Amino acid sequence: MTTQQPVPSGTYNHxxxxxxxxxxxxxxxxxxxxxxxxxxxxxxxAAHAGQGSMYHHFSxxxxxxxxxxxxxxxxxxxxxxxxxxxxGTALDRxxxxxxxxxxxxxxxxxxxxxxxxxxxxxxxxxxxxxDTLEWLVAELERVIEEGIAAGEFPGTVDARQLAFTVAxxxxxxxxxxxxxxxxxAFDAAVExxxxxxxxxxx
Amino acid sequence: MTTQQPVPSGTYNHxxxxxxxxxxxxxxxxxxxxxxxxxxxxxxxAAHAGQGSMYHHFSxxxxxxxxxxxxxxxxxxxxxxxxxxxxGTALDRxxxxxxxxxxxxxxxxxxxxxxxxxxxxxxxxxxxxxDTLEWLVAELERVIEEGIAAGEFPGTVDARQLAFTVAxxxxxxxxxxxxxxxxxAFDAAVExxxxxxxxxxx
DNA sequence: GTCTATAACGGGATAGAC
DNA sequence: GTCTATCCCGTTATAGAC
Numbered sequence: 001m002t003t004q005q006p007v008p009s010g011t012y013n014h015x016x017x018x019x020x021x022x023x024x025x026x027x028x029x030x031x032x033x034x035x036x037x038x039x040x041x042x043x044x045x046a047a048h049a050g051q052g053s054m055y056h057h058f059s060x061x062x063x064x065x066x067x068x069x070x071x072x073x074x075x076x077x078x079x080x081x082x083x084x085x086x087x088g089t090a091l092d093r094x095x096x097x098x099x100x101x102x103x104x105x106x107x108x109x110x111x112x113x114x115x116x117x118x119x120x121x122x123x124x125x126x127x128x129x130x131d132t133l134e135w136l137v138a139e140l141e142r143v144i145e146e147g148i149a150a151g152e153f154p155g156t157v158d159a160r161q162l163a164f165t166v167a168x169x170x171x172x173x174x175x176x177x178x179x180x181x182x183x184x185a186f187d188a189a190v191e192x193x194x195x196x197x198x199x200x201x202x
Numbered sequence: 203m204t205t206q207q208p209v210p211s212g213t214y215n216h217x218x219x220x221x222x223x224x225x226x227x228x229x230x231x232x233x234x235x236x237x238x239x240x241x242x243x244x245x246x247x248a249a250h251a252g253q254g255s256m257y258h259h260f261s262x263x264x265x266x267x268x269x270x271x272x273x274x275x276x277x278x279x280x281x282x283x284x285x286x287x288x289x290g291t292a293l294d295r296x297x298x299x300x301x302x303x304x305x306x307x308x309x310x311x312x313x314x315x316x317x318x319x320x321x322x323x324x325x326x327x328x329x330x331x332x333d334t335l336e337w338l339v340a341e342l343e344r345v346i347e348e349g350i351a352a353g354e355f356p357g358t359v360d361a362r363q364l365a366f367t368v369a370x371x372x373x374x375x376x377x378x379x380x381x382x383x384x385x386x387a388f389d390a391a392v393e394x395x396x397x398x399x400x401x402x403x404x
Numbered sequence: 405g406t407c408t409a410t411a412a413c414g415g416g417a418t419a420g421a422c
Numbered sequence: 423g424t425c426t427a428t429c430c431c432g433t434t435a436t437a438g439a440c
Contacts, residue, residue: 018405033319036239039433051435052406060435107317114380115314117235126381133381158397164378164387165394171377172370178316179328179335185366192367193398195360200401220423241415253417254424262417 019057021047026068031109035065035125036118066124072109073132084139090147091201094140094166095194104177104186111171137163152201169193221259223249228270233311237267237327238320268326274311275334286341292349293403296342296368297396306379306388313373339365354403371395 016024025047029038040061044054058064083097113119113129120126140163147153173189218226227248231240242263246256260266285299312334321327342365349355375391 034317037319040435041433050407052408055435056405061433108377111374111377111381112317114377115236115309115317117239120380126383130381130383133378137378137387154401158394161390161394161397163394164375164390165371165392165398168372168374168378168391168395169367169370170374172313172372172374173366175310175313175316175373175377176335176339176366176370178322179313179332181328181332185339188363188366189370190367192360192363192365193370195363196367196395196398196402199356200398242417243415252423252425254426257417258423263415 018047018049018053022049022054022057022064023068023071026064027072027109030065030068030072031106031112034112034116034119036116038065062122062125066128069113069125070128073128076108076110076132077135080136080139084143090143090150090152091197093143094147094197097140098166098170098190098194102174102186104174104183105181107174107178108171111174133167137167140166147201154200154202157200166193220249220251220255224251224256224259224266225270225273228266229274229311232267232270232274233308233314236314236318236321238318240267264324264327268330271315271327272330275330278310278312278334279337282338282341286345292345292352292354293399295345296349296399299342300368300372300392300396304376304388306376306385307383309376309380310373313376335369339369342368349403356402356404359402368395 022043025043026038029042029046033042038061040051040054043049043061043064044051054064058067079100080097083100084093086093086096088096110129110132113125118125119129137160141159144153144157144159144162144166148155148157148159169189169192173186176189177183177186179185224245227245228240231244231248235244240263242253242256245251245263245266246253256266260269281302282299285302286295288295288298290298312331315321315327315331321331339362343361346355346359346361346364346368350357350359350361371391371394375388378391379385379388381387
């Protein structure tokens with residue numbers, strides 16, 4: 001039995017193997033700094049790994065980022081689904097989605113990628129972002145349509161438009177919160193939207 | 203009289219002097235690619251200028267970017283003010299603001315900066331962004347309050363919250379449009395918001 | 405699998421000639 | 423004012439040892 005080295009205290013050392021630590025570190029850094037501004041070296045430091053490990057497990061920064069981003073989008077979908085597919089009225093579920101606990105100042109790990117020039121120029125990176133936000137809008141639309149069918153919302157409501165609006169309030173709330181470095185901007189945007197939704201509800 | 207060289211056909215050559223061309227090129231590049239992803243060389247090529255010119259007129263990339271960004275935010279304020287301070291009902295003015303012609307896929311030249319890590323880390327760059335979006339929300343709030351006073355909107359409306367919501371719909375609309383590379387996502391978000399506003403209006 | 409050494413390249417700025 | 427040469431550094435990847 002080899003002597004077990006004490007694991008250097010770091011952020012990404014919870015019993016993961018090297019490959020997992022690399023992915024986890026990349027996921028965090030993509031969220032914090034985006035793709036273009038994250039260097040392989042940043043990842044290696046955060047993951048307590050060496051260059052050799054990274055280029056052994058992945059072809060390079062891009063492949064690593066794609067895998068991390070796909071995982072990230074999966075997380076976001078699961079969290080959104082938790083609110084939107086819960087029991088309750090349509091209005092309840094939309095409100096629950098809008099009010100989900102969010103670290104507003106961090107911004108959206110998916111939406112932020114749309115302003116990263118390298119992501120826009122790399123189809124394999126843009127694809128999961130596009131797919132996820134498209135999925136989100138479709139889920140919102142489905143819930144809103146259920147609300148219309150149930151008589152919660154007037155039949156004149158355009159479910160698809162409203163779904164885009166709700167998704168946009170969240171994405172824009174993050175932008176406003178980050179601009180002013182004030183999380184309450186996000187909350188205000190969301191509460192204003194909820195007020196509007198309640199205003200048109202039966 | 204020296205022989206006039208034919209101006210090489212470029213984007214930024216409309217009779218501007220070198221300093222103006224540098225600023226104009228920077229403004230465009232900040233919009234398209236953000237701050238971190240824009241290199242001095244990119245700017246020099248776009249402005250048809252040499253390095254010497256840039257470091258003569260400006261201390262470096264940062265100072266140049268600050269001045270370009272301040273100009274950019276001034277433009278945005280003027281455009282928004284054009285809609286929000288026009289004659290008409292409060293609802294009209296908010297609708298006009300929301301429907302202003304926008305090149306949705308380009309995104310917001312101000313809002314996008316909030317996801318640029320270098321901008322967040324540089325107070326002189328973040329300041330004009332924060333100021334401008336704060337100003338925008340305040341303007342929207344003022345208009346909405348006028349609408350409440352005029353009886354257009356119910357007195358139960360929270361003007362400040364609703365102002366954040368309207369600003370967020372625009373910022374988020376850009377994100378959704380860019381994600382799907384589809385300008386109609388922006389329009390849908392905006393039209394959904396207008397539907398909600400009309401729904402609560404008297 | 406992981407390490408270190410190295411390399412090719414570009415970013416950002418400075419120096420000094422013109 | 424503008425030009426070119428030069429410099430230092432970080433990014434991204436490869437090579438080959440262990």
